[in-house]
Amino acid sequence: MTVQDELQRLGVSPAGRDAVLPFAVEPLDVRGRAVFLGPMLDAILDRHQYPVSVSRLVAEAAALVCLLGTSLKFDGRFTLQTTSDGPVSMLVVDFDTPDGLRACAEFDAEAVAAAEARGEADAVALLGRGHLAMTVDQGANMNRYQGIVALDGHSLEEVAHQYFAQSEQIPTIVRLAVGEMLDRREGDSPRHSWLAGGILAQFLPEAPERMRQPDLHPGDAPEGVKPHEVDEDEAWREARALVGTVRDDELGDPEMTAERLLFRLFHERGVRIFTPQPLTDRCRCSDARIRKMLAGFSADDLDHMTVDGRIEVTCRFCNARYDYDAGEIVPGGSGTD
Known part of the structure; x- marks a missing residue:
């Protein structure tokens, strides 16, 4: 068959x-x-x-x-x-x-x-x-x-x-x-x-x-010791x-x-x-997740991420890009919808 x-x-x-x-x-x-x-x-x-x-x-x-x-x-x-x-x-x-x-x-x-x-x-x-x-x-x-x-x-x-x-x-x-x-x-x-x-x-x-199953090799057994066998x-x-x-x-x-x-x-x-x-x-990244992540950074960290008033994030898994006005992200908050 x-x-x-x-x-x-x-x-x-x-x-x-x-x-x-x-x-x-x-x-x-x-x-x-x-x-x-x-x-x-x-x-x-x-x-x-x-x-x-x-x-x-x-x-x-x-x-x-x-x-x-x-x-x-x-x-x-x-x-x-x-x-x-x-x-x-x-x-x-x-x-x-x-x-x-x-x-x-x-x-x-x-x-x-x-x-x-x-x-x-x-x-x-x-x-x-x-x-x-x-x-x-x-x-x-x-x-x-x-x-x-x-x-x-x-x-x-x-x-x-x-x-x-x-x-x-x-x-x-x-x-x-x-x-x-x-x-x-x-x-x-x-x-x-x-x-x-x-x-x-x-x-x-x-x-x-x-x-x-045999025990894992201890790695430091004295010379001459036989390994465990089953x-x-x-x-x-x-x-x-x-x-x-x-x-x-x-x-x-x-x-x-x-x-x-x-x-x-x-x-x-x-x-x-x-x-x-x-x-x-399928990637897990989304606008909501990225906003929440950014909101978890301090104001100083967000300032270092800001270029010309914008914060850009690229997902390392799927290469999706998220671009925000720096004023949208509130440190310690949850971002804006």
């Missing part, structure tokens, strides 16, 4: 691009999500015109955040943010439930160009050393949860694995990859088009003792091995779909798919 036959039998429409597809492989006690990004990712990256290597890094982080953010079961926000000493000093990707994504990066253009010229512009080199924070904001009057992972020569995949090992303590495997296409339309200059794909699988058996559950070993076969070129293939990928991996065991979650390029 083909993927299309199975979708037709289930009465389910394909997830397509810019959607997360939840799935379960019940014989292996595995649940997860797969994502393939396309036009929405292009819209985010086009407005910034980042260097190619920075666009690739933002795209990979966006795929990871979509996999993680769509797991939230409440109205809230999931944020990934890096702070590091590499050419890309900061990377921020926000996910607003149920479907909103925005992203931006701060970088040293000369350092990025030099890294690209040397052929050393992968995620590890661009981020350098620092930390990555993953924050879950459950809204007003609720505590925020934050997990922090060191950026110390690790890829985003490796950082995600470390995050789940130390924060969630759920056996998890993540695969991420980005594809780049060059669209040569007649009469126009070549245009970059981006694809990003990812899959996340987690081992969630009913018996919690089956989820045991016998890995056979079902999880199989699932992890299957997801580990996913290739970068599959996740960056314009012809690949989430359904095809899941069918390839798990058709022998049987995989269930659920309703896809569409994704949207």
Whole structure:
């Protein structure tokens, strides 16, 4: 039976691009999500015109955040943010439930160009050393949860694995990859088009003792101390091995779909798919939010922002510009409507 036959039998429409597809492989006690990004990712990256290597890094982080953010079961926000000493000093990707994504990066253009010229512009080199924070904001009057992972020569995949090992303590495997296409339309200059794909699988058996994992390396254990080891559950070993076969070129293939990928991996065991979650390029900035933010500054700060009697603010995520007469903003107030 083909993927299309199975979708037709289930009465389910394909997830397509810019959607997360939840799935379960019940014989292996595995649940997860797969994502393939396309036009929405292009819209985010086009407005910034980042260097190619920075666009690739933002795209990979966006795929990871979509996999993680769509797991939230409440109205809230999931944020990934890096702070590091590499050419890309900061990377921020926000996910607003149920479907909103925005992203931006701060970088040293000369350092990025030099890294690209040397052929050393992968995620590890661009981020350098620092930390990555993953924050879950459950809204007003609720505590925020934050997990922090060191950026110390690790890829985003490796950082995600470390995050789940130390924060969630759920056996998890993540695969991420980005594809780049060059669209040569007649009469126009070549245009970059981006694809990003990812899959996340987690081992969630009913018996919690089956989820045991080795303790995290203490980092300062005396020489000769053997690392903690546990016998890995056979079902999880199989699932992890299957997801580990996913290739970068599959996740960056314009012809690949989430359904095809899941069918390839798990058709022998049987995989269930659920309703896809569409994704949207959506920023949170607005006139009301910007006015409220400006009103929180002191009179002296506002004076330093004022040029020829005007205050201009540009959203770093979507590049929207907000322009105000300085007299409209009252320090300590709420602005004017």
